[in-house]
Amino acid sequence: MTPAMRRRLPDSAKPLVILIGVYVVLFFLLAHRRWAVFGNDTSDFGYFNNMFWHTVRGDFFYASATGGSNLAVHTAFLWALLIPAYWLIPGVPTLIFLQTLFLGICAWPVYLIARRVVQDHTAALILAAAFILLPPIVSQNVNQIEEPSFIAVFLLFAFYFYQMERFGPFMLFAGISCLGRENVPLAIAMFGVYALIQRRAWKWIVGPPAMAIPYFLLALYVILPHFQQGAQWHAMRMFKYLGNTPTAIVWTALTDPGRVLGHLTSQENLTYFVFLIQPLGWVLPFLSPASLMALPDLAINLLSDNTALKVINWHYNVITGCFIFVGTIYAVGRYAPRFGQNQVRSGATAILLLSIAHWFLWFFPHQYQRLPHHESLVRAMRAVPPDKSLIVPVRIQGHITSRAHYDQLNYFRQNPAYARQFEYVILDANERQYPPLITQEFFDSFYKNPEYRMVFAENNVFVFQRLGGESDWKIKPRVGGE
Numbered sequence: 001m002t003p004a005m006r007r008r009l010p011d012s013a014k015p016l017v018i019l020i021g022v023y024v025v026l027f028f029l030l031a032h033r034r035w036a037v038f039g040n041d042t043s044d045f046g047y048f049n050n051m052f053w054h055t056v057r058g059d060f061f062y063a064s065a066t067g068g069s070n071l072a073v074h075t076a077f078l079w080a081l082l083i084p085a086y087w088l089i090p091g092v093p094t095l096i097f098l099q100t101l102f103l104g105i106c107a108w109p110v111y112l113i114a115r116r117v118v119q120d121h122t123a124a125l126i127l128a129a130a131f132i133l134l135p136p137i138v139s140q141n142v143n144q145i146e147e148p149s150f151i152a153v154f155l156l157f158a159f160y161f162y163q164m165e166r167f168g169p170f171m172l173f174a175g176i177s178c179l180g181r182e183n184v185p186l187a188i189a190m191f192g193v194y195a196l197i198q199r200r201a202w203k204w205i206v207g208p209p210a211m212a213i214p215y216f217l218l219a220l221y222v223i224l225p226h227f228q229q230g231a232q233w234h235a236m237r238m239f240k241y242l243g244n245t246p247t248a249i250v251w252t253a254l255t256d257p258g259r260v261l262g263h264l265t266s267q268e269n270l271t272y273f274v275f276l277i278q279p280l281g282w283v284l285p286f287l288s289p290a291s292l293m294a295l296p297d298l299a300i301n302l303l304s305d306n307t308a309l310k311v312i313n314w315h316y317n318v319i320t321g322c323f324i325f326v327g328t329i330y331a332v333g334r335y336a337p338r339f340g341q342n343q344v345r346s347g348a349t350a351i352l353l354l355s356i357a358h359w360f361l362w363f364f365p366h367q368y369q370r371l372p373h374h375e376s377l378v379r380a381m382r383a384v385p386p387d388k389s390l391i392v393p394v395r396i397q398g399h400i401t402s403r404a405h406y407d408q409l410n411y412f413r414q415n416p417a418y419a420r421q422f423e424y425v426i427l428d429a430n431e432r433q434y435p436p437l438i439t440q441e442f443f444d445s446f447y448k449n450p451e452y453r454m455v456f457a458e459n460n461v462f463v464f465q466r467l468g469g470e471s472d473w474k475i476k477p478r479v480g481g482e
Helices: 003-008 014-036 043-055 077-088 092-105 107-118 121-132 135-142 148-163 167-178 184-197 202-228 234-239 246-255 257-264 267-280 289-303 315-338 341-357 374-382 394-399 440-447
Strands: 390-392 406-408 424-428 452-458 461-466
Touching: 014 092, 014 107, 014 121, 014 135, 043 077, 043 092, 043 394, 043 406, 077 092, 077 148, 092 107, 092 135, 092 148, 107 121, 107 148, 107 315, 107 341, 121 135, 121 315, 121 341, 135 148, 135 267, 135 315, 148 167, 148 184, 148 289, 148 315, 167 184, 167 202, 184 202, 184 289, 184 315, 234 246, 246 257, 257 289, 267 289, 267 315, 267 341, 289 315, 315 341, 374 394, 374 424, 374 452, 374 461, 390 394, 394 406, 394 424, 424 440, 440 452, 440 461
Parallel strands: 390 406, 390 424
Antiparallel strands: 424 461, 452 461
16 A cells, blocks of 8 residues: 555545455465465366356356356356456466455445444444454355455445435435345345335335345246256255255245254254354344345355255355344444443454454365375376366366366266366375375276376375377266256
8 A cells, every 4th residue: 555545545445445354365365374284175267267268268167167157056256356467367366366366355345234223433444354254254254255255345335325215326226235145135135124124215225125126036947057058056955855946846845844844953953043143142133133144145054954054154145144244343333322431442342352252164175274185286297287087086176177178086986077178187096185185096086997098196295197189078977057
């Protein structure tokens, strides 16, 4: 920041800028470390890096792992905002930095919302810090690349302009948010309910659902099916006990409420719900209707029989986290007039400390330690020419996807005909965290196979080259998501 910029920046804003700057640097370095040492599954890093790699080469939103457009998985048009940055500096580190930047900037609208509610600059700043350290939010820095991390800032600015009763900017940011994913319009539609409770003018009651619901239906019944080319949408497999289409799921939920109630009150759901609200003081999110916008995503997560949606440190809880926190701000603000300035700041500090105290939900130290065979994995990847198709374990996918074709090793079991098209295979026999584990039988299926020859072997890391020339890619992977 230049001296001239510092002079123009209000004193009250400088701590916020410092907060965002320190946060972005710290969590970029942390996230980059986790990726660089192969600390965890990197399949989504690989997926989106490959999508951008194809996009900047003219194949818009194509992803090798699905054999089609990412728009068959999610109506995530918002990714277009990142194309210029990726074109300038391509690679996973760019995506990691942008994700942390977008998450850090969320402190800005949260600060503006909180300052107006609690009428105290310091308390608002503390609440902004508490938000970006809230487990569903801070975890996304060290999670993989996902759409909700980039949507959150637009949703929060939409709420801020709703709060300020500026209808035009509100509708603009709400509309941009809808372009992030097909579920976001449901949260936007809830602004109409919130406006009805507040007895606002009709444009506030009718405007949000009038924009969001038609777009939601368009996304669900026109855009997604167009790009799925007849394949089933992967999201429908997250509600198997209710049905396999949106209509069937809604119908079962309405006609068999006992089944739904039994699922909602399961031990898994109760544990998930406790860890979701515990960092916010249990009851605070429910003391204000400002949390209404969290209900659609919360309902989706609770109704699903896919355990992934109930993992606090995964991206399924970003939107829910945004609005239950906003509800908490309003709960603090409701009681602020009864207490002095110091008490309000103490309350904000307590929420910050609760956010920090739940670090165990997202920070796992072993994921930042180099593997004993780290250098062998690096040399194995270098043994494969960058223009060759490659199939690898999920731990290293985020490092090899700047190429036309790649995929996961487990397709040798799930779809052998598809997997055999790839020109190179990397095996890591040291891997014990992710399937498939490399058994002797699986290793011999390459080592003793005349269609393959070993080109690298070191510390139980192997590279095999398929003989017989390049693949014609007649067999396509699954379109529509995993």
